[in-house]
Amino acid sequence: MTESKPQDLYRDTVFLPKTSFPMRGSLPKREPEILAHWARTGLDERLHAQAEGRPSFMLHDGPPYANGNLHIGHALNKILKDVINRAHRMAGFAVHYRPGWDCHGLPIEWKIEEEYRKTGRDKDSVPVLQFRAECRAYAQKWLDVQAAEFRRLGVQAEWDHRYATMDFSSEATIVEEIGRFLLNGLLYRGLRPVMWSPVEKTALAEAEIEYRDHESTTIHVAFPFIHDPTPGRALQDVSAVIWTTTPWTIPGNRAIAFGPEITYAVLRVDGVTDEAPLEPGARLLVAESLIAPFCAAAGITEHYVLYTLPGEALADAVCAHPLRGEGYDFEVPLLGGDFVTTDAGTGLVHMAPAHGEDDFALTVANGIEVPEIVLDDGRYADWVPLFAGTHVFKAADPVCAALSAAMERANQDGTAPAGLVARSTLVHSYPHSWRSRAPGSIILRRSGSYQWMETGTCAPSRCLALEGGGLTPRAGPKPTTSMGAGRAENISRQRAWGVPIAVFVEKRTGEVLRDPAVMQRIVDAFRTEGADVWYSAPAARFLGEDRNPDDYEQVFDIVDVWFESGSTHAFVLGRDGLPFPADLYLEGSDQHRGWFQSSLLESVGTRGVAPYRALVTNGFVLDEQGRKMSKSLGNVVAPQDVNDSLGADILRLWVMNSDTNDDLRIGGEILKQQGELYRRLRNTLRWLLGGLDGFTEAERVPYEQMPELEQWVLHRLTELGGQVAHAVRSHEWVGLYGAIHGFCASDLSAFYFDVRKDAIYCDGAGSLRRRAARTVLDHLHRCLCAWMAPVLVFTAEEAWTARFGEADSVHLQAFPTLPEEWIRPDLADRWTTLRAVRRVVTTEIEAARRDGVVGSSLQAALDLPLSAEEAARFADIDWCELAIVSQASVTVEPGAASIYLAGTDGADNEAGGGVGIHGAPVISAAGGHKCARCWKVLDEVGTHAAHPELCLRCVEVVESRPDRGPVA
Structure with a gap:
């Protein structure tokens, strides 16, 4: 039988960390399991019920196009929206996020035509309703695919209440909005030059046009x-x-x-x-x-x-x-x-x-x-x-x-x-058209077209010839107040897949028919039968019995998709008890001349007010060398691939660790770096959970009874809570999760955990120091899980349920409210100095280890030179605990200047900054024997007859435990 070592005999008397939260995330496997768990437990329904009676926060979703798998730009934008929504929900707001899709328009029509060309079919020979049905099926297929991909990214939404521009209700609303312009005089017919794509055989909006050098x-x-x-x-x-x-x-x-x-x-x-x-x-x-x-x-x-x-x-x-x-x-x-x-x-x-x-x-x-x-x-x-x-x-x-x-x-x-x-x-x-990508592919060509404006009357002097602004250099982001200045917009497209501009023109006069009763019949028909009814029903159904259909031309041009997407506020906002206007629109910076603008013009034209209170934009995603992504360069990063290889939480962390106000970069090395950051965050959560094993409310220590070190940690925690609250209020998230990571890596892992692990592992269960430390761990766990939840949606949930069970969810929690009394600037200054001194000491210990003086810091004895003022100021500091040595003494140097700092701050880490002290700390080998339980080297080890292998503290702990001694 192998003889046990002394430390083995007392292993079970040490409060070693214990948790079911694994070190490895295995996110590609674990995340789908968590999604399935949320579906089984009805998390979305519980969130909806929780929102009752709360003040609302409304982010209206700009609709992505239902045409292909999601790309990394989609992921960036949707993750940002999800973070903002989740954070507002946890800040106490009722959030009703209804995702939407843009389903009409030329790209889908072009795809169906491509299939026709492959089989030798002529689109013009296909009945229009059959063609539209094929376009609808194509859009529905990709809508379903994208919805599943957004869910896989962890995006929480009211998926059962999603909107799509091709829904019957949406098509009816679009026609109703056209009718509003018609009846208030802002829709008129006119012949004028428009941006025209001969390849696509349709007029284009400014937002569909790009500018490139052309000979x-x-x-x-x-x-x-x-x-x-x-x-x-x-x-x-x-x-x-x-x-x-x-x-x-x-x-x-x-x-x-x-x-x-x-x-x-x-x-x-x-x-x-x-x-x-x-x-x-x-x-x-x-x-x-x-x-x-x-x-x-x-x-x-x-x-x-x-x-x-x-x-x-x-x-x-x-x-x-x-x-x-x-x-x-x-x-x-x-x-x-x-x-x-x-x-x-x-x-x-x-x-x-x-x-x-x-x-x-x-x-x-x-x-x-x-x-x-x-x-x-x-x-x-x-x-x-x-x-x-x-x-x-x-x-x-x-x-x-x-x-x-x-x-x-x-x-x-x-x-x-x-x-x-x-x-x-x-x-x-x-x-040129951004779809065809052929420089010089656009001409200005006269076309019969319908125009709409955001304000004023439709006097020709105001409505004429403004579509040609596309010939000027492309404009960058502009303030909301100038996005629609002096603008008239061609909204007619000469295609088949979309919502028709459902109006009639009197043949004799060429005037658009403005009859509220006719418009209402059209809207009602669209609401029950969809836009196809415009093609299948006789004109008399809409014109009514008092008009002769032969006297009118029925317009079959479809409305520009930018008008459609600009109308989406009317699908969602102000309906079902939801507010109007939205609190926030969030899209890429190009949408100042796209969706932001079309939404503004449409809403002002019909309601006299913008559909949003605030705009937030994100940049574009480039590769690691700053190049645009393209299949030919082989630099495309697909969100689906990141999910499968690293996990959605890594992608979400990349978003929030980037400056989303500018263009972002992504690639293998950048994602690898995010994986390292994630590992540190996960290890912090795991350490907290291990240290909290068995924690009960009976252990909790009131703030005023806590040691100063714990009060300092709570000060730092409260500072971080203030940054979270500011991000929620301002929508300025850049840098927040970098600050959380820095707190975990520097303040906690490299300092607080290092200093307090001896107390947590080896102090007695009733020790005030241990109980206070575990109380702080409880606050840390609750706060960090909550603050990480909007971003690391899966990891935060796993870390929460590992402690509180799967019946609960972190996403049902509120952001913790931290007491103002925890803000202690005085402690911040004091512990900045102490950490700087500690850094000098640990540097000397490392040198002593390299020289073979000691094997580990617990084998070391420290002699620290301080001035008389400093010795008095820090008389209450346990330098053994702070420096993690077994023995420490302070040498007072009368008349010496105080410690001076250089380059340190409250968030300083163990390797940065600088400090000068009066003489270098002296590191020597500690005298005495090593305690078999806590591994400190002390003279008192061996003085207790029943437990000669232990120091007196460990003797007291072991004697107070029910088993009263080492394991036989």
Whole structure:
């Protein structure tokens, strides 16, 4: 039989930590088990019942698109929302979070069309209701997938009350909102240029457009004057020269704009390069300040300015189209425009009213017809001379060829120049659809469209031509008050999958029918049968018996999905007892020009007030090198993969440890770092649970009876509680969970636990010191579990139920209310100094271990030099306990200066900061024998006859235990 060592005999008399909470989280396996437990125990229903009678907090969910698995940006946004919701619930609010989905629109329609193309089917041959049914099924499939993936991330919501834009009730509400605009005069029909995607055959909203560098063909074109109103006929035999980056719009030209305040010059060409199409003697009109760059572009080597004239003198002048005689025999008047500048070009701007906002406004104001020359697929209409059937993206060469031929004819005939003067290329920022990703994929094209506005009346001067703001540089986040300034929005889309703009237009007048009874019949039908009823029911059902359906056009354009998502507040807020407006909208920073804006405009237009009280934005997710994620780079981090490999709590911790106000980075190494942070947090919880084994209320020690060290820990705990409360109030969460981790790692694990573990393990059950320490552990466990619960939803639950049983849930708890008396700045200063001194001592102990003086800190004796003032100030400090040595003494150095600190603070750790003391602490080997129970080396060990292996404290503890002695 093997002889037992002395320490083995007393092992069972030590209060060793005991807990069912494992060191390893095994989160990928454990998290789904916890989700299943919540479902079995009805946690969602219990949370709903708990909310009764509480003040409300409402975060309205911006709907993700039901098209594919969740990406990491979805996870970031939904986790942030979940943290905020959970924290408000634990702060005492009633939270009703109803997740939503955006289900209509082009991407889903495009997917179904792709399937058709694979099987050789033609979408146009498929009945519209069948096509819509396939789109609905596709959206439902991905809605269900995403809902399951959000749940796997730990997102708590009223899933049974989720909304989707394709629900019958939602479709009815969208039509009802359209009706509100219709009846209050903010919905009108108008022909104007809109951002148009020939690939997708629909108009696009500004939020659907991105800008990238694109190489465009640029041309200078001569238009000969045919009517000269100037004194002395200064424009006789002269041609006006325009410059454009869109050669394909030349067939749509109907005017030329000049700047009334600009000085123009008529120059005579005296010399040209061999390649130049112009001939000497040609007379051209350009802005005086742009003569030099124009001549360089046109290959003009010598010129002479015949005379100058003010821009206002060009009023009433008329040019011929350069392709006159080939189907372009209309007049091209010169019109004054205050938008004309001399920043580039010639100071003369060709006006294609179907393809430009300024063009449209100026020509319509002057009574000029707006031709529709481009079809919805980007081809010239069959009636367009010379270019019928040509796609505008391929039009530069044929247009330039026709213009070159025109110039050659003018040269041969000896008439004023007409046609191509110069051709070049320009790299510039140009719009493209973010779906097609093809630069230059967007054109401005005239289209019949419906517009809505947020305020004011629908006077043409206010509603005209504002959609073209997409041609300006992309705007960053703007204040809420300016997001909708002066905006009109095209809301009609020429597609099939969505909510139709369910209105009628009187054929005789072209006016939109504004009849509340008709609108109500439409809304009622949509609510019971969905939007499909617009396609299946006869118009007479909606128009009623007093109107002839033959007198009306039924509009089948669908409403833009941004209008739909902007209407979602009407699905949720102000219904079922929920508040309006929402307390918070939270989305990515791009939504200042997207959902934030469309929601603002829609709500102000129908209710006169914003649908939210506050906005919070998050950045975008990049890889570890700061690059955008793409499959081609192989740097995509999918939340599903993180769940399966590390666990959702790691992903949630990454979110809350990042600065979500800016762009975030993620990758293998970053997630590995989060895993390490998580391990420290988990070990803190495990240590607390182990130290609390068997804790009862009978042990609890009142605050005023606690040792100073415990009071300091509660001070730090209360400081942290204040940070939590501030985050809840302000929605500013950045840095909070880093502070919680620092508290766990530095204040607790590296200091308090280290100092107090001897008392917790080895003091007697009735010891005030041990009871006070365990009382603090109880506060720590309750607070940390509660504060971690909004983020580490699974781990906090596991740590809570490991102590209180699975019938309870941490998510039903409130954030603890900590007494103000626990705030002790005086203790903070005092213990900052003590920890700094301790750091110097432990550094010396480590040196002594390396030198072989001692094997562990408990084999050490400490002699600490202090000034007389310090010795008196810290006379109550047990330096053995604080430094974790067996013996300690203080040497007073009379007249010495006090301890000085450098770089330390209340959250200092064992390795940081600096302190100077009067002489280095002296570390020597402790004299005496090692206690078999607590392992301290003391002279008193061996002095007790019954327990010669123990120190006197351990003797007292062992003697007081029921078993009264070592294990046989």
